[in-house]
Amino acid sequence: MIPGKLSLLIPVFNHERYLPDLFRSLEKQVRQPEEILFSDDVSSDASPGLVEAWVRGRREARLIRQEKNLGITENSNFLLRQAHGEYVLTLHSDDGLREAHALAQMTEALDQNPGLAMVTGPRAKISGTNELLGVETKLKPGRYDRKTILREVLTTEANPLGEPSAVMFRRSALPNGFDPAYRQLWDLKGWLEILRAGEVEVLPSPVVNIREHPGQATRANEKTGRGIEEHLRLFTALLGEADSVLSHREKSVLIYKLRRTALRHKNLLLPEILGSLQKVRKKIGHSAYVRDLAIYRLRKILCFMR
DSSP states (O other): OOOOOEEEEEEESSOTTTHHHHHHHHHTOSSOOSEEEEEEOOOSSSHHHHHHHHHTTOTTEEEEEOSSOOOHHHHHHHHHHHOOOSEEEEOOTTOEEOSTTHHHHHHHHHHHOTTEEEEEOOEEEEOTTOOEEEEEOSSOSEEEOHHHHHHHHHHHTSOSSOOGGGOEEEGGGOTTOSOTTOSSSHHHHHHHHHTTSSEEEEOSSOOEEEEOOTTSHHHHHHHHTHHHHHHHHHHHHHGGGGGGTSOHHHHHHHHHHHHHHHHHTGGGOOHHHHHHHHHHHHHHOHHHHHHHHHHHHHHHHHHHHO
8 A cells, every 4th residue: 555645735824823833733743744835825924934934944844925815715725736745634824733643543544445535533622822622523433425424514504524624635536626706614615525536534533623713714704794695605505415315304494494594694695595595495385395394393392392
């Protein structure tokens, strides 16, 4: 068996406070990447200087400084185009690898299982001061195919595979990169694309530290409403595949939840989203839709009363 080469891709933007922790997490890895690429997205703090000092003398590492701000999706795509490794991991500059064997565990899973397209694991959530806030995992350890993950996504309206920092994948499984139309849910959309090429393995122990702090992009997208708009757009698009993984009733419930969210945020809504949801609801039929929702609400009441 010839182990695959690993490219570690690190988009950087105004994270001078957290970069020393990131560097330490890289230095302690038992399995070192063949390539470490940093792309600074026009940071206004000392981030570029810190990265430049760290990569100096490391033949496998280099820093590219963007001339204009690309945003997280396009900066990640830029790094993907520069990468030469068979395996890639997009590690955000405010996060870090948790254990010394994190990269070894992920690459070994891909080395030993040609049918795997990606590997992930639980995420340790930490604060800006490195306090452990908890460990998040939405899937039990094991292997999953795309249909199973798609069903989990549609029934929970969440990302069960985790943030980019927690997911290593085969570069060949995402030849066109992440969808630049998304800046919040670009990772989830990308994971579903990658899973067309193979399965995902969920490791048992946390592989990364995901940092939660006021300046992270997720918080900014929540304030602008971008996350809600992208959620509606992506899940409305995924309805086209819902028949293959959801029951009739589950599909009705999903449409109901999406319409309710859309109606609560009309100022953010793309006009075609409500129209698309209305078309799918008509295909189900008014009587069947009303019956499905009545059963759903009754079950919620019964669960609440237990």
